[in-house]
Amino acid sequence: MRRQVMSMLVGMALAASTLVGAGQAAATPPSAPAPAPPPEFGTDWRDPVTAAPPVPKPRTKACEVTVAEAKFKDFTPYEGDYAPPRGCGDRWGKVVLRLDGKVKGRQYDRLGYLRVGGVEMFRTSTPQPSPEGITWSVEKDVTRYSETLSREQRIEMLIGNVVNDTYTGVIDVKVTLTFYARKKGADAREKSAEAREMGASGRTTPDRVLPLGDGTTLATPRNSERIIAEVYATGSGGGCEEYWYMTVPDAMPYSCKADNGPYREVQVKVDGQLAGIAAPFPTVWTGGWSNPFLWYVIPGPRAFDVKPIEYDLTPFAGILNDGRPHEVEVSVVGVPKAQTGWSTPVNVLVWQDEKSERVTGKLTQHTEGALSNKSTHTPGSGETPHRLDTKGSHRLSVSGHVNTSHGRVTTTVTRTLANTSVHRWTEGETVDGLEATWNDRETVTTGGRSVRTDRTYTMDGTTTLGADDRLRTEISLDDRAESVTTHGGRRVGRTVTDDRYDGDASYLTNVPREERHAVGTSRERYRQFGDGGCHDRTVATVQGTLTEDRLRC
Numbered sequence: 001m002r003r004q005v006m007s008m009l010v011g012m013a014l015a016a017s018t019l020v021g022a023g024q025a026a027a028t029p030p031s032a033p034a035p036a037p038p039p040e041f042g043t044d045w046r047d048p049v050t051a052a053p054p055v056p057k058p059r060t061k062a063c064e065v066t067v068a069e070a071k072f073k074d075f076t077p078y079e080g081d082y083a084p085p086r087g088c089g090d091r092w093g094k095v096v097l098r099l100d101g102k103v104k105g106r107q108y109d110r111l112g113y114l115r116v117g118g119v120e121m122f123r124t125s126t127p128q129p130s131p132e133g134i135t136w137s138v139e140k141d142v143t144r145y146s147e148t149l150s151r152e153q154r155i156e157m158l159i160g161n162v163v164n165d166t167y168t169g170v171i172d173v174k175v176t177l178t179f180y181a182r183k184k185g186a187d188a189r190e191k192s193a194e195a196r197e198m199g200a201s202g203r204t205t206p207d208r209v210l211p212l213g214d215g216t217t218l219a220t221p222r223n224s225e226r227i228i229a230e231v232y233a234t235g236s237g238g239g240c241e242e243y244w245y246m247t248v249p250d251a252m253p254y255s256c257k258a259d260n261g262p263y264r265e266v267q268v269k270v271d272g273q274l275a276g277i278a279a280p281f282p283t284v285w286t287g288g289w290s291n292p293f294l295w296y297v298i299p300g301p302r303a304f305d306v307k308p309i310e311y312d313l314t315p316f317a318g319i320l321n322d323g324r325p326h327e328v329e330v331s332v333v334g335v336p337k338a339q340t341g342w343s344t345p346v347n348v349l350v351w352q353d354e355k356s357e358r359v360t361g362k363l364t365q366h367t368e369g370a371l372s373n374k375s376t377h378t379p380g381s382g383e384t385p386h387r388l389d390t391k392g393s394h395r396l397s398v399s400g401h402v403n404t405s406h407g408r409v410t411t412t413v414t415r416t417l418a419n420t421s422v423h424r425w426t427e428g429e430t431v432d433g434l435e436a437t438w439n440d441r442e443t444v445t446t447g448g449r450s451v452r453t454d455r456t457y458t459m460d461g462t463t464t465l466g467a468d469d470r471l472r473t474e475i476s477l478d479d480r481a482e483s484v485t486t487h488g489g490r491r492v493g494r495t496v497t498d499d500r501y502d503g504d505a506s507y508l509t510n511v512p513r514e515e516r517h518a519v520g521t522s523r524e525r526y527r528q529f530g531d532g533g534c535h536d537r538t539v540a541t542v543q544g545t546l547t548e549d550r551l552r553c
């Protein structure tokens with residue numbers, strides 16, 4: 001049904017959304033709800049909101065730099081020059097990226113990126129516009145890229161777009177960076193943290209950021225003592241990999257197929273040896289599940305700020321520090337050979353031992369469990385749905401040490417993945433539903449310090465196309481993470497974030513816009529508690545009107 005419905009949407013003016021976010025978060029404060037909502041969607045509705053917290057900003061001197069201003073009509077990148085700000089020092093307490101965009105007419109959601117000096121700092125998608133036009137804004141903390149931003153760089157930005165007689169929306173964006181001066185005494189406090197945490201593990205900002213770009217060759221500084229790879233992995237492009245979680249093995253009667261079904265895993269290899277595994281986040285873009293009315297006011301989690309997957313490669317530092325180039329390869333398990341639709345740009349973040357010219361080390365342990373991926377098909381007929389039950393899992397544990405100026409430091413990284421899903425669909429895919437859970441548990445132990453992070457993603461949705469050509473989608477999404485830090489066996493920190501979205505929308509297909517009679521409700525609750533305080537906000541809409549905006553913390 002997915003391809004059927006997407007073809008129904010071609011030529012329709014898909015009206016849309018606007019966001020202000022901090023890595024997904026709203027910068028606007030809670031406001032009073034609007035009057036009673038209309039009985040159905042009209043031609044205009046409230047600008048989108050999100051329940052996530054804003055990017056916290058220090059009360060220090062701020063300097064702003066514009067890094068890109070462009071109107072995207074095709075697939076020609078914007079290119080420009082960047083220079084660091086003047087007047088806020090050369091080391092900053094915080095750097096915040098902000099994108100302000102506007103578009104009007106008719107257009108699909110589009111994917112884009114911003115690269116500074118080859119480093120991918122921001123990956124995003126866009127809202128779909130109304131004929132009158134919309135604006136949106138997104139903020140992201142990019143302090144970790146301070147080393148790249150400390151010198152002049154080339155800028156490249158692209159939001160690939162198609163503009164013609166049918167799709168008229170030109171995507172007009174401006175991107176700025178705001179630099180906040182470092183507080184007095186911050187350097188001394190950071191050095192104190194370094195001493196307590198044995199070197200690099202106490203510093204949040206890396207000394208170097210190395211982009212792999214389109215290649216796979218990496219040469220780290222020879223005194224690297226901590227190495228993190230980040231991968232902006234997205235399944236997209238308008239084909240079946242945009243809905244990778246609903247693909248089925250080739251032999252089964254469904255429109256989106258993959259060799260072994262829906263299990264996906266993003267892997268990193270160093271010189272051919274498996275170095276990291278992770279579950280990709282099941283992002284739903286603003287046209288997702290064939291129903292843009294779900295996302296006009298409240299977008300799905302991460303839709304406008306794609307978070308990178310992080311891999312701790314410190315156990316491989318002894319290998320990577322030998323002065324020779326090494327192959328770092330990223331691949332996605334489950335994608336059919338020669339299948340397009342996945343993008344996996346990589347940055348490598350490096351912390352250096354400033355008191356050593358060379359940090360030696362060794363990979364001491366590498367244990368990989370068997371990758372399990374099994375899909376079981378129960379045939380259906382008539383109104384009895386087909387059913388595909390999928391279970392997948394994988395485990396990897398690696399350990400290594402580095403010999404630093406402050407002693408030998410051993411790092412052990414253990415990651416365990418598990419995915420279960422039940423996919424049901426009827427003949428003709430007029431009913432198509434998925435219930436799925438992804439678990440990604442990672443534990444990183446360095447010396448006496450251990451950080452365990454449990455990530456859980458859930459998706460529960462059904463799309464139904466009735467005999468009257470009315471399409472209805474009911475969907476729930478949840479993005480949850482819990483991080484617990486222990487030192488010497490004693491818990492010293494805990495943070496929990498939980499971003500849940502619920503939506504229900506329907507409209508008539510194959511009719512002009514004014515005859516769709518669309519209705520829809522949506523709700524998001526974003527909770528964050530533990531270290532750093534409490535945030536608990538709920539926003540809800542009916543027919544594009546904000547009906548609830550509640551802040552509990």
